[in-house]
Amino acid sequence: MNQSLVATMSPDVVIDRLLVDGGVAAVAREDLLTGGTKQRAIIPYLQQFMSEGATAFVYASPAPGFAQVALAHSTGLLGVECFLFCETHAGNFHEYALLAETYGAKIRACASLDDAEREAAEFTSEDPLKIKLPLGFGSPDYISHLQRALTLEWTHVVEELGGEPRALWLPVGSGTLATTFREILSSSVTVHCVDVRVLDVNDSRIRRLAATQGVVMHRSEQMFMEAANVSPPVPSNAYYDAKLWPLVKVQANHGDLWWNVAR
Known part of the structure; x- marks a missing residue:
């Protein structure tokens, strides 16, 4: 395995801060990666x-x-x-x-x-x-590699924030990222998942995630192929991540973290 290439594709996560109604939330700037978090x-x-x-x-x-x-x-x-x-x-x-x-x-x-x-x-x-x-x-092998990568990045997040955030906000398409995060995070972190409606609400992947302990499920009011009505203050995929911003702006608490997966 080319370890140098692996390291290049998974640099330390960059954290910014955003004003929300509940105070100041953090945002993981994965939009800075060519291929977003998936890479x-x-x-x-x-x-x-x-x-x-x-x-x-x-x-x-x-x-x-x-x-x-x-x-x-x-x-x-x-x-x-x-x-x-x-x-x-x-x-x-x-x-x-x-x-x-x-x-x-x-x-x-x-x-x-x-x-x-x-x-x-x-x-x-x-x-x-x-x-x-x-x-x-969404295969076990990929998720295993993603768990290792995100476990390392989470240590950087905790160091940057000076402690573990109480809540993590994530977009949900296939559910791969949300499932992976839920498995590596402590039970004290609530994972807020926003279903952007790639899959039907009755799809087994969505139902399984919704039934997972420590997950709070939200659903975008917009259809998947509709671009977000409101643009967030960081570059964000208008069909995925950007649809979190209205919820994060209003419902996130001081110290919560929004994982902006891609631009």
Whole structure:
């Protein structure tokens, strides 16, 4: 494993402060990372497959999903092919799909996320060296790498803040990040999860997260493909992270932490 590359992709988290109704909240500026938080664990995850001969990675992406950017950026650094089956919006590629293309990904338009999943599965079905990755990279191996990366970053957060925050605010698409954080944090930290409606409310991943002890579930009032009505004071994905800001601004308490996953 290229430890230097892993370290480069997972630098110390940057913390800023924001005024909220309850005082001053902290924000993790993961928008400063090329691929957002997802990139922190992607290199060792992909290298596992490459050690077994994988030559290409395939992913079905929601239109404004930022995991596609993390994957394309990482495969470009590793010198392997990346194929993205991208949900389009009004028949057009989202800007993040086009950004992923600049990192070398081959992008293919799909009418819906379901179509993207089906077409990606068909594309990889006859070639075991082309690896289809799950939505949000939600596999045990990826989560294991993410746990290690985020455990280290959490020590930096606690040092920067002078103590552990009482609450963490996270966006929820596939639920991978929220599930990982809940597993590594102490029970004294409440995890506020905002479902941005990538998945149906009855999807097993959403239901399982909502039933997890120490999790408070919120749901965006806007549909997933609607950009956030209000822009937050830091660069934030208008379809994901930005939808937390109205809740964080009003409901977060002094000392809470908002994890801004991507720009």
